[in-house]
Amino acid sequence: MLELKHVKKSYDNVTILEDMNLKIQDGEIVSILGPSGCGKTTLLNLVLGLTPADSGQIIFDGKDITEVPMEERGFNIVFQDYALFPNLNVYKNITYGLKNRPGISSEKEVEEFIDLLGLREHLDKKIEQLSGGQKQRVALARTMVMKPKILLLDEPLSALDGVIKESIKEKIKEIARDFHLTTIIVTHDPEEALTLSDKVLIVNKGRISQYGAPREIIMTPQNNFVKEFILNQLEIKKNNIFALFHQNMARSMQAV
Numbered sequence: 001m002l003e004l005k006h007v008k009k010s011y012d013n014v015t016i017l018e019d020m021n022l023k024i025q026d027g028e029i030v031s032i033l034g035p036s037g038c039g040k041t042t043l044l045n046l047v048l049g050l051t052p053a054d055s056g057q058i059i060f061d062g063k064d065i066t067e068v069p070m071e072e073r074g075f076n077i078v079f080q081d082y083a084l085f086p087n088l089n090v091y092k093n094i095t096y097g098l099k100n101r102p103g104i105s106s107e108k109e110v111e112e113f114i115d116l117l118g119l120r121e122h123l124d125k126k127i128e129q130l131s132g133g134q135k136q137r138v139a140l141a142r143t144m145v146m147k148p149k150i151l152l153l154d155e156p157l158s159a160l161d162g163v164i165k166e167s168i169k170e171k172i173k174e175i176a177r178d179f180h181l182t183t184i185i186v187t188h189d190p191e192e193a194l195t196l197s198d199k200v201l202i203v204n205k206g207r208i209s210q211y212g213a214p215r216e217i218i219m220t221p222q223n224n225f226v227k228e229f230i231l232n233q234l235e236i237k238k239n240n241i242f243a244l245f246h247q248n249m250a251r252s253m254q255a256v
C-alpha cells in the first residue's frame with residue numbers, strides 16, 4: 001500500500017499542494033484528475049521521488065520512504081512527452097534502463113513485453129518514424145522492463161485520439177491487472193479518469209476535492225467543484241455526441 005500523510009509542497013512560497021492524505025491499495029489503478037495547473041504532475045513527481053515534499057510522509061509497504069531517493073524507491077514513470085531517445089532505435093530505447101540494472105528483466109521477459117505491446121515489427125525503427133500511439137507503447141515497454149513497484153503515467157492518453165486512445169487505455173488496464181501493478185495516472189479528462197480507474201482522486205487548487213470509485217463520484221459528487229467541473233464536462237460531451245448523432249441522422253434522412 002502507498003500512503004500519503006499530510007504531504008505539502010510549495011514553489012517559491014506559493015502553495016501547490018496542501019495536506020495531501022490518501023491511500024492506494026496494491027494493484028489499484030488510480031487517476032489523479034483536475035484542471036491544468038492544479039498540481040497533478042507535482043503530486044506524481046513527489047511519489048516518484050523526483051521532487052521532495054516540504055513536509056508530511058510518504059509510506060510504501062509500511063516503510064517511510066519520504067527521504068528515500070528516487071532510484072531506490074523502484075517506481076517508474078512514463079513522462080507526458082514520453083522522453084524517448086531520438087538517436088536510438090525502438091529496441092535500444094526499450095532496453096536502455098537495463099544497461100545499469102542488468103537482469104531485472106530476462107531476455108525472454110523483454111521479448112514478452114515487446115509482443116504484449118505489439119512492437120515486434122518496429123524494433124529497428126527510429127523514434128521519429130513512429131506514430132503517437134506507437135511512441136506511447138515504446139515508453140510503456142521501456143518502463144515495464146524495469147519491473148516497477150508502482151507505475152506512474154503522466155497524461156498517457158492526451159496526445160492520442162480515437163481508436164488508438166482506446167487501445168492504449170485497454171493496454172494500460174491489461175498491464176495493471178496482469179501484473180497486479182499499482183498504477184497512478186494523471187489526466188485532466190473526466191471521461192478518461194472515470195473509465196480507466198478503480199479510484200479517482202479529484203484535485204482542485206492543491207486540495208483533494210473527492211477521492212472514490214468512479215461510481216461514487218458520479219452518484220454522489222461531494223461538492224460543487226466535482227458537480228460542475230467534472231460532471232458538467234461529461235454532460236457537455238454527451239450532448240455534443242447526441243447533437244452530432246442527430247446532425248448525421250438528419251443528413252442521412254435527406255440523402256434518402
Ligand SMILES: Nc1ncnc2c1ncn2[C@@H]1O[C@H](COP(=O)(O)OP(=O)(O)O)[C@@H](O)[C@H]1O
Nearest residue numbers: 011012016034035036037038039040041042043
Ligand atoms: N519546478 C517548478 N518550479 C516552480 N513552479 C512549478 C514547478 N513545477 C510546477 N510548478 C507550478 O506548480 C503548479 C502546478 O503544476 P503541475 O503540477 O505541473 O500542474 P498540472 O500537472 O496539474 O497541470 C503550476 O502553477 C506550475 O507553474
Ligand SMILES: [Mg+2]
Nearest residue numbers: 040041042186
Ligand atoms: Mg501536468
